[in-house]
Amino acid sequence: MPAPHSTTPPSAATDTLRISLFAGMADAIGRRSVELAWTGGTAAMLRSRLAAEFPPIAPLLARSAVAIGDRYVTDDSHVLCDADVAIIPPVSGG
Numbered sequence: 001m002p003a004p005h006s007t008t009p010p011s012a013a014t015d016t017l018r019i020s021l022f023a024g025m026a027d028a029i030g031r032r033s034v035e036l037a038w039t040g041g042t043a044a045m046l047r048s049r050l051a052a053e054f055p056p057i058a059p060l061l062a063r064s065a066v067a068i069g070d071r072y073v074t075d076d077s078h079v080l081c082d083a084d085v086a087i088i089p090p091v092s093g094g
Contacts, residue, residue: 014037014038014039015037015038015039015081016035016036016037016038016081017035017036017037017038017046017079017083017085018033018034018035019033019034019035019036019046019050019085019086020032020085020086020087021033021034021057021086022086022087022088022089023089023091024057024060024089025057025060025061025064025087025089028054028056028057028060029054029056029057034050034053034054036049036050036053038079038081039081040078040079040080040081041079042075042076042077042078042079043068043074043075043076043077043079044075044076045079046066046079046085047061047062047066047075050087060089060090063090064087064088064090065088066085066086067085067086067087067088068083068085069083069084072088
């Protein structure tokens with residue numbers, strides 16, 4: 001008997017995305033990283049998901065930069081499941 005075929009297209013496969021948080025965001029939720037089930041999407045979608053999952057950091061998310069690897073990205077940039085993602089909050093001082 002042949003193995004059943006998956007009805008889920010490969011592009012809809014869910015993976016875990018690990019996101020590093022810093023400063024006030026890490027303090028607000030008590031940890032320096034979070035993991036989300038992620039099928040891929042834009043940086044804007046990631047911000048939205050993070051705000052929904054972790055409401056205490058929502059105000060900072062809109063003013064924070066998203067970095068993938070060693071580069072800042074725009075909100076329309078695609079975030080792959082295996083990306084090295086960091087959310088960088090605004091900094092002050094001098």
